[in-house]
Amino acid sequence: LAGINAGLFLEGRDPLVLTRDNSYIGVMVDDLVTKGTEEPYRMMTSRAEYRLQLRQDNADERLTEIGRQIGLVDDERYEKYQKMQAEKERIYAKLRSVRYKKEQIAAVMEEKGETVPASGIGAEEFLKRTPLTVEDLIVVDPSFKDEDPFLLRRIETEIKYEGYLVKLQREIKEMQKMEKKKLPADLDYNEVDGLRIEARQRLNDVKPLSLAQASRISGVNPADIVVLMIWLQKNKL
Known part of the structure; x- marks a missing residue:
């Protein structure tokens, strides 16, 4: 870095x-x-x-675009990444379009202790069930055996943890809003009325780049951040 x-x-x-x-x-x-x-x-x-979100199987999704922007990812590697993303979307589309009848899934689901839906089940919903895996899906539908096993594993993880990942994305968006609120590098926190002495000292020592970073400084509490936000708004910074 x-x-x-x-x-x-x-x-x-x-x-x-x-x-x-x-x-x-x-x-x-x-x-x-x-x-x-x-x-x-x-x-x-x-x-x-x-x-x-910081898993080894999605490092490319987290960092390839960043690497591309600063010139660390060449054309060949970037093209490979784009192809993999397109392939992932294709597999997702397949999972969402395929549905299995009760008799197709009964043996596998009963073996794993899962209730078999009378109306059948979609491939994506099948993978959402905790005990069921990609291997079980391949038993039900051998066509998935031809798909990239690495992508299937990644997709399985995303499907199983979808609820948690959606909640995480909401938290990240809130944090990113605070990250976008930049703090002047030359700001003297002794001038901010209402800040505790410890908070002033720590903020002056660290000189955080953003409001989000300021909120993570040891010795700076949520009340200090509120005071700082009000002061910034008042002074149109």
Whole structure:
């Protein structure tokens, strides 16, 4: 990350800032900046509040477009990524269009202890059932055996955790709104009326880039953020 930003600096471009919702290195950098550390920093999944999205199987979806924008992803690799995304959408469309009769699914579902719907079940809904896997789907419908197993696994994960992922996306959008609210680099937080002394000290020490980053600083509580938001609005910053 340091090397990337050194290169961008030489080109006169804005620095790359990876965030908590798109990478573990973004979590690490943000933690070190906002919280500091007195011991060697250990990157653990428990540190990431959006870890359900930070999976190894979707790293390309999280970071390829970013890499493309700054010139790290060449045409060949980007074309491969686009083809994979198109293939993924095709498999999703297939899952949503296929429906199985009761007699087609009964044996597999009963073996897994699942209630067999009298009216049958769609392929996507089939995978949404916790005990049922891609392997079970292939038993029911051998045509899926010809699909990319990596993509099938990724899609299965997304389908099974859809409810959690939708909720996570809402939280991320709220966080991104706060990330867009940039804070002046030369802002003297001693001038912000209503901030606690500790909050002023920590904000002046860290000099957060955004309101979201300020909210994550150790020693700055939600009430301080509200005070800061009101002050920014009042001063039209």
